[in-house]
Structures are given as structure tokens and as C-alpha cells.
Amino acid sequence: MAVGHAEGPGQNLLLTRLEDVISWARSNSLWPLTFGTSCCAIEMMMASGASHHDLARFGAEVTRPSPRQADLLIVAGTIVKRMAQPLRTLYEQMPEPRYVIATGACVISGGPFIYHSYSSLRGVDDVIPVDVYVPGCPPRPEGLFYGILTLQRMIRERAGLKHPEERRAPVTAALPEGITKQEIQAEMLELFEAQGRRNVHEEYRRTVSDPGAKGAYPGRGERG
């Protein structure tokens, strides 16, 4: 994979190398916020504090109760309408660059409470942007570690020093097993064609070159 913004204009070799170093340092010193609402929080505690799994091996064991000192928000447990506002506040209090991991079915999509519930949110990405989704109910600690490793990879490969806020979602970087990047890209182009858009390929390229374009990316919530 290409590293950072190395091929962009106006960037020299030194800055690129520095970016690499900083990204590496960032990815290996994630400080998670102790934020858990239900079952997933227990597995998160098993992963982060307990001796059998021990998150300290990834430099991420310094769980902080204050959002001001944390840069990784592991959303563990159902978020309901009433909790959405405090969660957003917590997220906004975290210093940049900040990352969000959504663990468990409730956080990703509403999980067991997706239907018939009058208060559970169906996906925390309605409230805050999410970087890595770790499915499971709850995910086992190793699964959460894999999520953290995935996030570390994203930080190393994606977050730039010059654009700390622009954290581009590399949809095709962490792929489900047995699925290639080309398959996904073909799928997208097909979808665009099926939607009857003209100049599919050009539109595709435009959205890639101008990530901030309004409506270019029909994703949920904003990124950043």
C-alpha cells in the first residue's frame, strides 16, 4: 500500500519520512477511554486490563477515564437515544486525532435491539464517525485485538500529518475473507450503473479525487 501522502504534490521526502514515524508512534500508543455501557464492556475489560489477554502488548493499556487524555473511543455496549448526546460530547472532548472502534452487534447496527425497540440506536455511526467495526456479541478479546490491529494499520497507512482530520475510510483495506478488492470495486461500479447514473466511471473518479464533495459518498454520518 502507498504510504501517507507521499505521491501528493508539495511534499518532500523528509516530511514523508517524518509522517511515517509519527504515524507509527501514534498507532502504537493508543490511549483508550474507559467507556462501556454493557456486555461488551466486560470483554473490553478482559482484553484491556486482565492478564490473560493484556492490551499492554500493543501500547494501548493506559485506559483513561477522562476523554481529554484519550484518543481511542471503544464504544462497547448498546447506545440508546438518551446516551447519544453524552457520547457525542465525549467524542468531541477527545483531542485530535481521535479514533473510534465500534464493538459488538448493538453498536454496529442495533443487534438484538434493532427491531421493536423504541430507544436503541441502530448503529452508533449515526452519532459519531466510526473507524473500525468489530462484530460479535460480544466479540472475544482476540477479536477486539484484531480490531485494534486493524486500526493501527489504518493509522499507519492512512492518517497524514498534514491532514490529521481527514481520515479517509479505506473501505477496501480490511476485507472479509475470500473477497478481493476488485470484487468490491466491480460491485460499486455495477451499483452506480444500476442507479442509472451517467458517466459512471467519471463520477467514480471525481468522488475519489474530491472526497469532500457533498453527496459524493452515500455513507452514514460525517467522517472526521
Add this chain to the structure above:
Amino acid sequence: MSWIRLQPQKPGPRRIGGIELQTVSAPRPDSDSLWKVALGGLKGMLGGMKLTLGYVTHPSKVVTQQYPENRETLKLPERARGRLYFVKEENGFHRCTACRICERACPNESIIIHAHKGEVTKKPEIDHYVWRLDTCTFCYACVQTCPFDAIRFDGRFESAVYDRRLLVYNLNDYAGPHDTLARKIEDEEQRASCRTPVRPYEGPVPASGEKLHGIEPLGPPRGEDE
């Protein structure tokens, strides 16, 4: 030494709820003089520290597992619920008869079955067996109720992705009849032709193009290199 191992007090029967039951009472830790307090505090602290430091000299008691390094050797319990998969016969056919028992057993519609009536077999044949990992609660109801042992859980847990829309799976790799049905087709060529290959991933609009609840169709990746 009462503060090291506090013995229960006053064992005896108590009467409650119409019956007699045996109880023991909590001891009261007592600490009278300041010296005793200070000494007790120090002793308690040293006792705890000795215990903790004991693990330095007994490294065999250390229980930490080296997860990413031990990926090859990591053995999960055989009943672990990680990922759902289709059981495949030796000839490559699956066992699913599209009876929809698992779909009904699923508490939150994480399984969506699209089936059609086979042209050759005149029986329901599966088009897409959609499994939503993003809502699955791993309650095991689908595997438990399946009368044909067509689906099982395995221990694959490394499923983290950057986009939740990638958490919708097609479990079947072909659309067509299941094993027993396929065996009834005697014509070898016909049997082969009734299997239409299905891509393992067809996006969150898997079969009929309809949108799944709460999931947008997959658009182009933002900022993705071409």
C-alpha cells in the same frame, strides 16, 4: 492475627421464611491502638506485595497469551461461535433445503433467505443465504434448529472491517439444489448445470436488490486509491 484470615462468627440456625437455616455472621475487623493500625497496615501491604512479586519468581504462573503471534497455534473450542458457514459435501453441494426454519428461529432477522423453485427439481432451491454478521447475536438458534445440519459455527473471530456494510455475507457459493436433491438428478450434465455460481460477496444488496434495514448501499470508497 485476626486481620489475615477473618473467621466467620456466631454460626447458628436462624428462622426465616418458615424454615430454619444455618447462617454465619461476618467478623468485625478491630483495630484499637495506633501502633496496631500502623503495623497492620504495613503487614497487609507487605503481604500483598509478596504475593504480587511472587509471580516474578514463578513465571510459569504467568497466563498472558501472545495473541497476534500465536495465530497459528491458537486453538479455539470446537463449539466457539465465530462465523456461520455452509456445510459442504464432498461433491461440492451444500445441504440447505431453503426450509426457512433458521430464518424463523433467528430472533432479529439476521438470516434472510432468498429461494426460488428449481426448474429441474421442482423444489425450493436457495438463491442467496444472507447472513448479517452486523446484527447477529450468536445465540446459536439457527444451528440448533436446522434439521439438516446445513449450517454450523466455527471459531473464526477476525472479522473487523472498516465499513459495516461489508458485514453482510452470502453463505452459499452457488444457487441451486442441495445435495440430496442433486443426487436425484441422474443426468450428469444437468446436475452440473443446475448450479449457478454466486459471488461470495454481493454487497449489502445481496439478492433481490432490496435494501437491508439500516444499511445504505455500498458506494465508492472515499479517498480510496484507484
Add this chain to the structure above:
Amino acid sequence: MSDWLEDFIAGKEGAELLADDRPRSLLLPLPALIGSMQALKAQGFDMLNDHMAVDNPEGEHIRLLWLLCSTESGELLRVCCDLPRQQPVAPSLNALWPVAEWQEREVYDLFGVLYSGHPDLRRLFLEDDWEGWPLRKDYEDSFILEPGKP
């Protein structure tokens, strides 16, 4: 089990024993509720184990259920009382069992039952400006997602 309960309801008009077997259930008319509860507490029912409501839109009433428990005899007793669905007002049992204060807040929150004499009748789980009573059968909310309807 003694039949003290039959003696207990003998003098009360409108009170009846329900056919439910476990635990035994007692249906009381609303006016007799407070007096009977006081008598039951004196009888030894010192735990108000639980309080809930069941909506019954056909019968146009909401049935309140109290589950009493006696630590002396170990007996469980369920007390029921029907309220009109339009104007459900029940007396608060806060003075007898302090825990009733919060149990009643929960029922108020989810069913809209009002309790006279309650010191702090606020919603327990939902926001104060929430509209409607979610556990009533006719509760409608555009937020709720039904399966099979994208």
C-alpha cells in the same frame, strides 16, 4: 398453605381470588386497595417484591400487579387491581414500602399510570419530554423498526 386469604377477602366487597395458582392472586377493587395493603403489611408481608402493569386495550383497563413477599412465612402473594385506561390513577404505596416510589415511577414511565400521593412522580427511564407510554399496546412511534418493512 392456610386459607387465611379466604377469610381476608370475606369481608371485602368486590375482592376475589383469581384462578392463577402460583403465586396466589388477589383482585381488589380500587377503593379497598390501600386498606387491604395496610392489612397485608401488618399480616407480615414486609417485602414489596415487584410492581408491574399489564395493558388490556379490549377491556379498556390497565391491570396493576403487586407482588408481595413475607419473610416470616416465605409466602408470595400477588395483588391485582384494574384501572380505567383513560384516566389511570392509583394510590401510591410509598408510605408502606419505600421501594414503591421507584417501582411506581417505572410504571408511570412505561404505562402512564398516575399515583396520587407520590412524592416524586417523574419518568424513570425515558426523557421527561418523551411523548406517549411505550409499553401500552397502542403506542406508536415512527422510530420503531419492524422486520420485513424496509
Add this chain to the structure above:
Amino acid sequence: MTPKTLTLQDLLRTDFAPGGGTQEYFVNMGPQHPATHGVLRLLLKLDGETLRQVIPVLGYIHRGIEKICEHQTYRQIVHLSDRLDYLSALANNWCVTRVVERAAGIETNERIETIRTLMAELERLQSHTLWWGVFGMDLGAFTPFLHGFRDREELTQIFEDTIGARLTMNYIQPGGLLHDLHKDFAPRVRAWLKDFGTKVDEYDRMLSGNLIAQKRLVDIGALSGDEALGLGATGPVLRASGVPWDLRRVRPYGVYDQLDFVVPVGEKGDCWDRYWVRIEEMRQSLALCETLIENIPEGKTMLVKPAAKIRLPEGTFYEELETPRGIFGVHLHSRGKDMPWRFHFRSPNLHNLWCITKIAPGARVADIVAMLAGLDLIVPDMDR
């Protein structure tokens, strides 16, 4: 003319508190606070360092499970009960199972009941080890956290062998059990129990014997037996107040009627008693498990076809049992369909929580953490 001088007391009296005295103020604890173990929010009314009033604000994880249950079949409800009090998931499963079995008239055999009892006791140990670790952490000692979680992890792996899940089990189901015991189950449990016997003594040496911990617990948050009953407290909280109300003895279920154990009670109902009652309960459960693991009879583990539809007769049913945190009860109002008309959980944590409004006023603000830790609250169970 000499200017008028003021003292700080005058200032407080005149400007801020017209009624005299010092000024009272509110402090928010939660919903995101490490000591509330989840999203419990407490409004603390303080006078300096002294607590005047505690107002719990709930609903930060109210998911409407009771509403969802009305749309689920009886078998599916079991998996929702996992998500109430996830540390006693098996006990919750069992309670739902019992009420459904009782209403549907399903008889179980001795093997099923023994395994259920054994699993519930093991889960009690698992829950108490976690509580002990977190209790230590709340008091400011991090080592208990490591030790408690280490022992819990081993038990979790034993569960995973048999059940396949670590936390949300869905194991005890109407008509039997999800799986039969794994072939390694009995030897592993035996080894763990043997090991854990020494661990409880370690716990005692590490925290119970620690004078600093004792100083933070003794005479903090005392609650008398009558008050606890009136507030609806159950489980270790009620027993610590001197009321030996344990459903396992009073109204035995499973195979508890064949087992012999004593009920630990406290005297004053302070944090120390609550702490000690749980430690002693661990020892009792340990002995129970040692008996149970040797006496599992043979038999089938599932008596009903898993895909069979369960229809219940009309009526209101109630069952309750003793989870690690108190009495968990299930009300089921059936109208003869395969889904309930109304399903209600009596959650032990919701009732135990209100003790904080009684024991906190008058205490120092730092003690509220010890009180909360002593009550051992699980927030999703309160909010449902």
C-alpha cells in the same frame, strides 16, 4: 470610617445561602464515570465534602427489552435475558426457562437440573471474582483487578468449551440445555476448583486483611435489615443487613434441596459486611460446586425438539431465583399465543440501587465509590 470587614462565613451566609449555613451544590457523577460501572448517573447534592442527597438518574441504557420480548417467541426471549445482567446470564436464562417450563408443563430430568445448578453456581463464582477485582480497583488497588480477572478468565474458558460463548450464553433453554457437557468439562472444573480454593485465601490476604481497605469499608454505608427490606434490596445486600433471605434455601429450586450450605449474613449492613458476605459466598459456592461436579447423573440434556413451537396457556406466571446479585424474577402474562402478551423482569439491581439513596446521605463524597462497589450494580439490568 473604618470599612466593614467580613469573614468567609459571613460571605457564605449572606451572599450565597440566604437561609444561613453553607451553600449546597450539585455534582454530576456519570453517566460516564469509571466507578459507576456503566452508564449510571448519580446527582450528588453536596455540602462541602458531605453528601446530602443522592438522586439516581436512569435510562442511559434503557433498550426497551420488555417491549421487544412481546414480539419474540419464548425460546428467543432466553437470549435477550442474557443481555440484562450479563454477569449472571445463566441464572437469567434459567429463570426465563423455569417460568416457561412451569407454564407449559415441561418436566425436566435430574441431569438437566444438576447441570443447571452447577452452571449457576460456577457463574456465581465467576461473577463474584469479577466483582472482587473491580471492587479492589474502585478502592484504588489495581492488583485485585488482575487477580480476579485472571481467575475469571479460566472459568470463562471452561464455559466456552461447553457452551461456545464467553458471556452471553443462551445455554439453559426451555426443555433442557443447549449442549451436553464437554468431555473436558469435569476434569477442568475439578482442577479449577482445587486451584481456586487457594485463590480465595489469596483474596483474603490481599484485600480483606488489608487495613486500608478495612478502614474504607467498616461502618461505611450502614443499612439495617428493616430498611433493606423496605427498599426492596435482595441478595448479598439484604443478607449483609442481617436478613438471611436466600431463595436457594427458602424456596429451593434446581437441586438445591439436596445440597447443604450455610448462608453468610452480616450484622450492621455496612460496606464491610457486604464485602465479607460475598467472599464467604464464594467459599460456599466452591463447596457446592465440588459436591455437584461429582454427582452429575446420566440422562438426556434436551427433552423438547429445538424447533418445536412452545405455546403457553393463558394466565400470569411468575418465577424467581437467586442470581449472584439478588432475586431475579420473571412475570409472564400469556394470552395463549407463542409470544407473550407482557413480559416483565424483576431486576435485582434496580432494587438494590435505591439503597444508595438511604445509605449515602451524611457520608463523605469519597465513600460513595465504596458504597457503589459494595452494592455491585449492573446498569443494563436496571434499565432493561
